[in-house]
Amino acid sequence: MAPSQRVEQMNKELRKGHFLAEKDRFCAYCVVRGTSFCGMVPNEDMAQLSSQSRPLTLDRRRTLFHQGDETQSIYVVTSGTLRLYQMLADGRRQVVGFAIPGDLLGFPLADHNDYSADALDSVYLCQFPRQEFMQFLNQRAHLLGALLTVTHDELNRTREQLALISQKNAERKMAQFLLSFRGRQMRMDEEISVLPVRIPQADIADFLGLTIETVNRMLARFTREKIIAITDTGVELLNLIRLHMLAEA
Amino acid sequence: MAPSQRVEQMNKELRKGHFLAEKDRFCAYCVVRGTSFCGMVPNEDMAQLSSQSRPLTLDRRRTLFHQGDETQSIYVVTSGTLRLYQMLADGRRQVVGFAIPGDLLGFPLADHNDYSADALDSVYLCQFPRQEFMQFLNQRAHLLGALLTVTHDELNRTREQLALISQKNAERKMAQFLLSFRGRQMRMDEEISVLPVRIPQADIADFLGLTIETVNRMLARFTREKIIAITDTGVELLNLIRLHMLAEA
C-alpha cells in the first residue's frame, strides 16, 4: 500500500477511535515510523512511547502553537503540512520551514517555542506532553542521541535554506525550493512528482525572501514553459531536468 | 582580571607548555569555562575531560578542517576567531558563522564536517579526539543534554542569520550584523564596545549575502557618520543607539 493510502486509512481509523483503544499498537503501525524521530525508537520502547501519545487534528489555518509560548507539548506530524515562521522585529515574517509527515515539532529542552506553527491543510499529529516526553528521554540515553540527530538534521536544513535565500536570482531560488521540497517529500514516497500541498504564494515568498509578485511571476513562467503544472491538489513537476538546470546554472 | 587579559596570560603559559604538564587543572582554569559547552560539564567530570584535551595553535589563514572531511576531532575555541563556511554548488561561498572563544566546533555524531573552518587571526583551541569524546558523552547522559543545548543554540543562531540575510536593506543588514556580533562577544566580556577582530570585508560580504563593494560602502558610511570607527585592532561601535535604530527601523 502506498504511504498516502496508508495515511488515509489510518486517519479514517483515527477518526473512528480505533487506535485510542489499542494504544500499544498505535506507534508500531504508524505511517511515519521510519521517517521520523519515532523511527529511531527501538521496538521495546514503543509501548511506552505509544502510551504517552495522543492523536490530534488541526484544521486548515489553525495555529498549533505560537512563537514564545511555553513549550507544553512535542508533536510528530503524521499527515498534512504546517508552516513554521517567526515574526521579526520590523514586522516581517520569516517562514523558517514547512513541516511534513514525519517531522518533529517543538524542542523539549527549550522552555519556549522558537517559532509559530500553523496548518496549511488538515493536519494530523501525535501529541506528547513535554514533561513526560523528557522523562522518557532521560531514562534512555540513546533516545537523547536520536533527538540530537534530529536537531542536527534540522540545523543542516536551516543551513540549506540559508544558502537558498542568499541566492540573488529569483528563478534559481524558486527552482531550488521546488526541488528541495520534493527531496523532503521523497522521504515518504520515492516516486513523487506532485508536491501534494497548495502552499500559499505568500508563504513561499516569506520563505524565499521574495515578494508575492515575484513568486507569482516565477511560477507563471515555469508553468508557461511547461516545467511545472499547478493543479488544485498541488504542484506537479513536469520537467525535473530543466528544473535542475535552472537550480544550478 | 579581565577575560582578555586572562586569555593573554593563558596563551603565554600555553606557549610555554605549562598546561601540558598539569592537564587536570587545564579545563578548570580555562577562560572559556562558563561560556561554552565545557561550562556545562560538572566539576567531577573535569579531570577526565582535561585528560582528553590537547592544546592546539592555528595561525592566521590556516584551515582547521574542510567541509566534507571525516570528523576526527572536536574543538573548543579558547582564543581568536575563525570563519565557518560552505562552498555552494554554483561556486559561491556562504559564510555560515564566525567562531569565537567558547564555541564548540565539529559535531561528534556526524561522520563528516558540515562546513570548513579557518583562522582569521591566531587561534588557540582545545582538541578532543572524536572517538574518546563520544565515549565520554555516552557515559554521561547529562552531557548529551549539554551537547543538545549547544546544538539547539546553534540552530537558533542560524535562524537568526536567516532573518538577517533575508533583509533586503544593506544598511540594516550591516547594523544587525555588528550588533549581533557584539552580542556574541559579550558572552565573554560584558563591557565590550570594540569588536576585537578584523574580519576581511569579503567574509562579511559572504556572510550577509552582499558584495564586497556594498559592504565597504556601508562601513564607509557608518564611519563617516561616526557610528563606528575602524582601527587596526577591530571595529569600535561609537553610537549603539543609532546602530539599533538602523537595525530595526
Next chain:
DNA sequence: CGGACGCTTTGATCGAGATCATTGGCATTC
C-alpha cells in the same frame, strides 16, 4: 629596491526585483 599580491576604496552604469496599482476569481457569510 621593485613588483606582485591581498585587501580596500571609489566612481559609473545597469538591471532584477521591489513597489504600486488594478483586476478577477472563488469561497464564505449574513
Next chain:
DNA sequence: GAATGCCAATGATCTCGATCAAAGCGTCCG
C-alpha cells in the same frame, strides 16, 4: 445575492545593490 475577504495574476515604474572598472595602499619577498 450582495458583500467581504483571500489569493492569484499582471502591468508600469522605480530603486537599490550588483556589476564593471580602476586605482590606492600596505607588506611580503626575491
